Amino acid sequence: MIKINSNYSKLKASYLFSTIAKKVSEYQKNNPDKKIIKMGIGDVTLPLPPACVAAFSSAVEEMGKADTFRGYGPEQGYEFLRKAIADNDFKARGMDIEPDEIFVSDGAKSDSANIQELFAEDVRVAIQDPVYPVYLDTNVMAGRSGEPADGRYDNITYLPCVPQNNFLPDIPAETVDLIYLCYPNNPTGAVADKTYLKKWVDYARENKSIIIFDAAYEAFITDENIPHSIYEIEGAKEVAIEIRSFSKTAGFTGTRCAYTVVPKECIIKDENKTEYSLNAMWFRRQSTKFNGVSYPVQRAAEAVYSEEGKKQVKENIAYYLENARILREALEGLGYECTGGKNSPYIWINTGKDSWEFFDMLLDKAQIVCTPGSGFGKAGEGFVRFSAFNSRENVIEAADRLKRLLG
Ligand SMILES: *Cc1c(COP(=O)(O)O)cnc(C)c1O
Secondary structure (H helix, E strand, O other): OOOOOHHHHHOOOOOHHHHHHHHHHHHHHHOOOOOOEEOOOOOOOOOOOHHHHHHHHHHHHHHOOOOOOOOOOOOOOOHHHHHHHHHHHHHHHOOOOOHHHEEEEOOHHHHHHHHHHHOOOOOOEEEEEOOOOHHHHHHHHOOOOOOEEOOEEOOEEEEEOOHHHOOOOOOOOOOOOEEEEEOOOOOOOOOOOHHHHHHHHHHHHHHOOEEEEEOOOHHHOOOOOOOOOHHHOOOHHHHEEEEEEHHHHHOOOOOOOEEEEOOOOOEEEOOOOOEEEHHHHHHHHHHHHOOOOOHHHHHHHHHHHOHHHHHHHHHHHHHHHHHHHHHHHHHHHOOOEEEEOOOOOEEEEEOOOOHHHHHHHHHHHHOEEOEEHHHHOHHHOOEEEEEOOOOHHHHHHHHHHHHHHHO
């Protein structure tokens, strides 16, 4: 008799975005003349940079001609893209990452979901709270979480990101094996400096742990002293896997392209001192379960690193960061404690109330939609997330409404 993977029964249903959608559509139905501004969106709003569109479309042309047509590509990604990534994102910043340590994929979501497959079922997992839910849910599916109790799973170590620690959680008392860190952080907008990341890298080297570093928002870093990659920390290549994405960087959320760095120095030893290369294992995993990203998409991603592409990406990021600045200044002017909105498209606001109560108040009184922080984890209670992914016009209007309502 067939049986299901019973770990799926341990998953907590996430009603966050469906509840928001329901509340918004109900409000609109009862107030058809009101214009709602959605500041909760975690998706980009600007179109693809023209350099990417040109590369994308000329690659499509190639696919339509017999002499330039390409079928299956390398599972790890085309060399042209992996080399562009290694040169621009790492070597240009003094990090020695080689193209064969880079694995191109269809998304940071899939990579951050799948990477846990490389580790044993009984490793202890540490996850930030509040958090991008993929890391937790995929470990629940894989049977690492234990039972849910009181909104938390028994076998997960939660790392609370709260104002008391500047959203940079302390190293936990118990030993943890697989550590998920995301900086610039979604949802809090917090950034990590080198001193902070070094603590984790040193910890991981001492305890033989592995860090999964999600740098999906790296492109939003503008401060000189904020590291763009965990490999800026000495020794990180032995203990860290880094995940990046073209989604937030260059508007690829609907186009799909990302990459994961698995350094060759990431070697795990078992009890018998047999050594296992995570790079070799991830190659095996990807070539077994994944057939690569489409050729035109990889050409479009390569164009992110062209002179024009770099300039256009920078302009788009600057546009979002200016949106974030306008929102953050409006909120701070009203006396709210804010994180992010600098080096990040997200602003995390301490509302001093219940997250949903604040959400309802903003929708009802100002027709502004935010994301309740409690939806990202227990430690997010009392906070809401604003996103800078919007038009300038909407952002200015939202800032005005906030000032009128709360000023
Ligand atoms: C948006 C986001 C991703 C997803 O990126 P894709 O490449 O579009 O799958 C990954 N991690 C975090 C923290 C994100 O916010």
